Amino acid sequence: MQWKNSKASRFFSLKRKYLAFPYILFLVLFILIPTLLIIFYAFSDENGNPSAEAMIEFFSTPSKISVLVVSLFMGLQTTLICLLLGYPAAYFLADKKINKNAVLVVLFIMPMWINFVIRTGATRDLLSAIGLDGGTHPWEATLIGMVQNYLPFTILPLYTTMLKLDRAQMEAAADLGCSPFKVFIKNVLPQSLPGIISASEMVFMPVMSSYVISDTLSEGKITLFGNSIYLNFSNSQWNAGSFMALIFLVLIGLSMLVTRRFEKDPVASRGGGIW
Amino acid sequence: MKFTFVFPLILSLLVPFSSFSESKGNQEAGNEVTFYSVFTPNIEIKKAPREHLTLRVYNSADYISEDPDIIEMFEEYVLEHDNVDLEVIYETFDTNETMLSRVETGSAQYDLLCPSDYMIQRMMRNGMLHPYAFGEEKTALYSHNSSLEDWPNSYEDYASPYLDDWFGKIEGILPDGSSAPLSEYAKGYMWGTLGFTYNPYYDAFEERGLTPDEVKVQINDWNVLLDDTYQGTFQIKDSMRDTYSVALMQSYDAELQVLRNAYLKGEWIDGSSYSEEQYSADVNTIFNNVTRVEEFNSLLQRIYGEEAETETVDTILEKAESSLRILFDNSYGLEVDSGKQDITVGRSGIGIAWSGDAVYSIELGEIEEDVSLYYAVPQTGGNIWFDGWVMQDYPGLNQEYAQKFVDFISRPDIASLNMDYIGYTPFIAGEDIMSLVRDWYDARSYAMYVYIDEGDYDNGYHDFLYDENGDKVFQNGSGVKEVDIDGEIYEADFGSIDMTGSSLEAPKVEGNLTTWEAYFEEQEWDVTLVDLSYFFEGTLTGDALVYSDELEEVTAENLLGEMETVIVGRGFYAQYPLMEMLPSLAVMEDYGENNASVLRIWEAVKSDSLEPWIIAVLVTEIVLIAGGVLAFYFIKRRSRHLRKTRKKERESEALSSKA
Numbered sequence: 001m002q003w004k005n006s007k008a009s010r011f012f013s014l015k016r017k018y019l020a021f022p023y024i025l026f027l028v029l030f031i032l033i034p035t036l037l038i039i040f041y042a043f044s045d046e047n048g049n050p051s052a053e054a055m056i057e058f059f060s061t062p063s064k065i066s067v068l069v070v071s072l073f074m075g076l077q078t079t080l081i082c083l084l085l086g087y088p089a090a091y092f093l094a095d096k097k098i099n100k101n102a103v104l105v106v107l108f109i110m111p112m113w114i115n116f117v118i119r120t121g122a123t124r125d126l127l128s129a130i131g132l133d134g135g136t137h138p139w140e141a142t143l144i145g146m147v148q149n150y151l152p153f154t155i156l157p158l159y160t161t162m163l164k165l166d167r168a169q170m171e172a173a174a175d176l177g178c179s180p181f182k183v184f185i186k187n188v189l190p191q192s193l194p195g196i197i198s199a200s201e202m203v204f205m206p207v208m209s210s211y212v213i214s215d216t217l218s219e220g221k222i223t224l225f226g227n228s229i230y231l232n233f234s235n236s237q238w239n240a241g242s243f244m245a246l247i248f249l250v251l252i253g254l255s256m257l258v259t260r261r262f263e264k265d266p267v268a269s270r271g272g273g274i275w
Numbered sequence: 276m277k278f279t280f281v282f283p284l285i286l287s288l289l290v291p292f293s294s295f296s297e298s299k300g301n302q303e304a305g306n307e308v309t310f311y312s313v314f315t316p317n318i319e320i321k322k323a324p325r326e327h328l329t330l331r332v333y334n335s336a337d338y339i340s341e342d343p344d345i346i347e348m349f350e351e352y353v354l355e356h357d358n359v360d361l362e363v364i365y366e367t368f369d370t371n372e373t374m375l376s377r378v379e380t381g382s383a384q385y386d387l388l389c390p391s392d393y394m395i396q397r398m399m400r401n402g403m404l405h406p407y408a409f410g411e412e413k414t415a416l417y418s419h420n421s422s423l424e425d426w427p428n429s430y431e432d433y434a435s436p437y438l439d440d441w442f443g444k445i446e447g448i449l450p451d452g453s454s455a456p457l458s459e460y461a462k463g464y465m466w467g468t469l470g471f472t473y474n475p476y477y478d479a480f481e482e483r484g485l486t487p488d489e490v491k492v493q494i495n496d497w498n499v500l501l502d503d504t505y506q507g508t509f510q511i512k513d514s515m516r517d518t519y520s521v522a523l524m525q526s527y528d529a530e531l532q533v534l535r536n537a538y539l540k541g542e543w544i545d546g547s548s549y550s551e552e553q554y555s556a557d558v559n560t561i562f563n564n565v566t567r568v569e570e571f572n573s574l575l576q577r578i579y580g581e582e583a584e585t586e587t588v589d590t591i592l593e594k595a596e597s598s599l600r601i602l603f604d605n606s607y608g609l610e611v612d613s614g615k616q617d618i619t620v621g622r623s624g625i626g627i628a629w630s631g632d633a634v635y636s637i638e639l640g641e642i643e644e645d646v647s648l649y650y651a652v653p654q655t656g657g658n659i660w661f662d663g664w665v666m667q668d669y670p671g672l673n674q675e676y677a678q679k680f681v682d683f684i685s686r687p688d689i690a691s692l693n694m695d696y697i698g699y700t701p702f703i704a705g706e707d708i709m710s711l712v713r714d715w716y717d718a719r720s721y722a723m724y725v726y727i728d729e730g731d732y733d734n735g736y737h738d739f740l741y742d743e744n745g746d747k748v749f750q751n752g753s754g755v756k757e758v759d760i761d762g763e764i765y766e767a768d769f770g771s772i773d774m775t776g777s778s779l780e781a782p783k784v785e786g787n788l789t790t791w792e793a794y795f796e797e798q799e800w801d802v803t804l805v806d807l808s809y810f811f812e813g814t815l816t817g818d819a820l821v822y823s824d825e826l827e828e829v830t831a832e833n834l835l836g837e838m839e840t841v842i843v844g845r846g847f848y849a850q851y852p853l854m855e856m857l858p859s860l861a862v863m864e865d866y867g868e869n870n871a872s873v874l875r876i877w878e879a880v881k882s883d884s885l886e887p888w889i890i891a892v893l894v895t896e897i898v899l900i901a902g903g904v905l906a907f908y909f910i911k912r913r914s915r916h917l918r919k920t921r922k923k924e925r926e927s928e929a930l931s932s933k934a
Contacts, residue, residue, distance in 0.1 A: 064882070069890065235372055236372065
């Protein structure tokens with residue numbers, strides 16, 4: 001009997017598609033089904049009958065719209081500040097002359113090793129020690145906390161893209177007469193665009209949905225979308241909360257669409273996506 | 276969270292396990308003999324296979340003593356007396372709402388849960404609860420061992436009659452529309468009030484020209500939080516029901532003031548008599564006006580006569596909302612759990628607090644931060660709450676052990692362990708609780724014990740002294756045992772004060788018996804006699820008197836600029852409110868169908884942080900970004916176009932040159 005063609009050999013020869021099964025099972029159980037449940041709850045009433053009540057309530061309640069706007073504001077500010085701080089940092093980190101053995105990168109991502117709830121608690125004390133406590137400066141305190149928390153998430157994708165920067169091209173541009181500013185605009189920026197996009201993706205939406213940071217650092221004075229959803233769920237308002245969660249899903253979908261548009265770009269597709 | 280409560284070490288030092296082991300020893304001295312002589316041999320001989328049962332308990336976090344572990348004690352007790360191998364599966368939740376959503380969605384079922392008063396009503400309305408069995412029904416239920424000696428009716432015997440009566444009167448509506456008293460479905464566990472923890476010596480108050488006495492007087496008014504002088508010095512609770520109750524007290528302050536004046540005078544505006552019961556009922560109506568609009572309107576008519584405006588749920592909520600908005604804007608911030616530490620480190624000067632958390636803050640402030648914190652429930656009234664054990668109605672309910680657990684945990688010795696560990700006030704009265712209260716708060720206890728100050732009598736740090744056997748050491752007249760820093764016991768003369776005994780019997784001064792009053796007077800010790808018999812009635816052999824040295828009578832200007840005298844208190848006052856305060860306290864019932872409306876105003880107030888400059892910044896940024904992206908895109912397209920045309924030109928040039 002030849003082992004090669006036996007049933008057993010066929011059984012044991014791990015076909016690659018079987019390897020995907022555990023993940024598919026996980027995907028269905030913990031991502032697909034919950035998402036469908038959110039959609040179901042968003043468009044039904046307390047008794048489970050189809051209804052648009054939650055949708056009408058959301059769009060007719062000024063406070064819910066205002067939470068959405070405040071969250072967008074907070075998300076955008078954090079993303080912009082993180083990019084402004086993280087971009088130069090990532091550029092220098094990727095420079096082999098400055099950062100010889102990549103030790104500095106570890107320093108930048110080290111804050112991520114400490115649980116963010118604990119870190120936020122410490123930040124609260126630090127901020128009140130320097131007179132920027134949430135009671136009197138809720139916006140500043142929350143922004144600082146958000147940036148502190150999400151900066152590593154900006155630096156990492158930017159850093160990986162920067163590592164792949166074509167330095168020869170930059171030198172060529174400079175040799176052919178581009179000013180340093182023009183080299184940056186015409187060469188570095190387009191090359192690092194995928195990094196900027198994945199960094200923004202990693203910051204913008206998570207900030208909107210985070211609630212521990214804004215709760216702790218603004219002393220509960222700033223309510224973000226995440227807080228609002230939690231408040232609804234914890235008071236058994238399943239339908240209203242689900243509809244808000246759905247709005248969130250739609251926003252994520254939209255932002256994905258926009259960013260995909262960029263990634264199709266021949267220049268942009270050269271770099272990696274999310275690290 | 277009111278339940279997140281790790282009681283400071285000092286309190287566990289104050290009362291060692293002795294109170295438990297003593298009383299247990301006394302109670303069961305007789306039982307033990309019978310147990311070993313009768314039951315143990317039987318078990319040994321038969322070696323009957325033990326039945327294995329489970330009991331699923333769902334309680335608030337940090338809401339039961341873990342040292343000693345009461346769950347373990349119960350399991351052992353059941354094994355010993357019922358020969359049942361009971362496994363208690365104990366899980367915890369952080370808020371009532373979390374608990375409800377877990378049970379509501381059917382993701383888990385429990386034999387015993389510990390929600391708050393309003394949540395018990397809501398669960399009753401949803402038909403989620405199973406009623407308790409009483410009397411013969413209960414005996415029949417106890418199929419494993421129904422001996423009264425092993426399983427006495429501790430709850431019936433020791434639950435404070437006063438509280439049991441109060442909470443028993445609260446009605447819950449069942450799914451079929453009929454109503455039943457809460458006491459059929461719930462047994463009280465812990466109770467307390469909602470008030471202010473405050474620091475009269477807070478820097479910001481001094482900077483604003485407030486004397487500590489003024490703060491102590493003005494805090495007795497809920498409107499203190501609306502006053503400009505207190506702006507930014509207080510934290511409010513990020514918890515809908517609690518902060519809403521404060522807003523409600525502020526909205527109807529005038530009406531509550533009328534009721535209070537009538538109660539103090541004993542007569543109503545029109546001259547008719549006004550009883551304590553009536554006062555209590557009227558405060559309750561205002562407190563629950565969202566669910567009792569009709570009663571509330573007739574009360575308003577009694578106060579204002581014909582001109583009274585007719586209120587509806589909407590007008591009530593509107594008033595509460597405007598009050599909530601001022602509260603929100605005036606406050607330093609919102610907190611649920613951090614406030615009890617924040618006030619001790621000076622982040623705020625006033626915090627809305629549950630009485631048990633107040634006890635924690637006061638102790639923590641005293642020990643760690645050297646600040647003197649106080650507790651107050653404003654005079655116009657406030658919220659009194661209780662948490663109770665309920666059984667979930669489901670097919671596999673282990674009712675026998677659920678009820679046995681409640682009776683076990685209601686034993687005064689067990690309840691005092693709980694009180695000692697978590698710091699909240701149990702529903703249970705009895706000698707063990709009284710002796711713990713006296714250990715903590717009675718000036719006589721302080722006088723009895725020798726203070727050890729680690730060599731420094733002026734640093735204000737006192738602790739009790741124990742001898743090598745772990746017994747408390749008392750002054751004995753001739754001298755005193757004292758411990759030096761290395762723990763060595765030596766004799767030391769302690770002056771002329773002469774006291775004997777380990778109970779609270781009368782002191783001897785220079786060999787002569789004297790009364791405590793005379794003793795305190797001689798010591799120039801400001802002590803008030805407080806009678807707790809309202810709570811302990813019928814469960815004690817002696818009296819329920821406590822000589823408290825923490826109550827102060829303070830006279831100062833109130834918020835209206837008039838001189839007023841109030842009694843202010845601290846931990847003791849938080850744990851057992853004075854009898855005079857009780858009629859003004861009310862339970863806030865479940866909002867029923869108005870729950871969503873209350874949530875909506877709460878959400879609206881909390882979400883009101885949108886300001887014009889935010890929109891301006893947001894729009895500008897979006898325009899800039901969109902502009903940038905479009906510009907980038909068009910430049911790209913243009914350069915691609917140019918590249919293509921150049922390529923074509925090159926190709927045509929090449930072609931032409933070829934040609």
